[in-house]
Amino acid sequence: MKKKELIEKLNNYGLKATHQRIAVLDTLLKTRTHPSAEELYKIIVKQYPTISLATVYKTLDSFKEVGLVKIIKTDCDYLRYDAIISNHFHLYNPAQNKLEDYYDNDLKNMIENYFKNKKIDNFELKEINLQLIGDFK
Structure with missing residues (x-):
């Protein structure tokens, strides 16, 4: 994604396009491994040596608040x-x-249809997260 597109994306989510936010978003979009904040920091600091780990955490928190990223919690609380x-x-x-x-x-539609047809009393379903645990071959 070009810098102009990154700035536009941040602005569309109501965020000011600071150098730090652009760097974090750009790196996260290029890193397909679902990195932790620490892993992102190790990548970003090579190009932006003055950025701190705290800034990366705060930036990711602001992204989460506006819905720009999702947090995935693994079974090891990672x-x-x-x-x-x-x-x-x-x-x-x-x-x-x-x-x-x-x-x-097919799986997504099956799960969504199931909960459309079978409501849970006193509960409003907002999101479904499914993590399949196994071994890669």
Whole structure:
């Protein structure tokens, strides 16, 4: 994504396009591994040596607040960040601590239709997160 597009994306989410926000968003969009804040920091600091880990955390928090990123919590309580906010699922291998996107419209539609037809009393469903745990081959 070009710098102009990154600035526009931040502005569309109501965020001022600071150098730090542009760097974090650009790196997150290019990093398809669902990195942690620390992993993102290690990548960003090579190009922006003055950025701090605290700034990366605060930037990711501001992205989460406005819906620009999703936080994925693995079964080991490890927080990872996902810049793809459209509906999709995840494949996770705890031994490798590896997380990948998984797209299956049939599964997505089946789950959504199930909860459309079977409401949960006194509960408003806002989002469905599905993480399939197994081994990559």
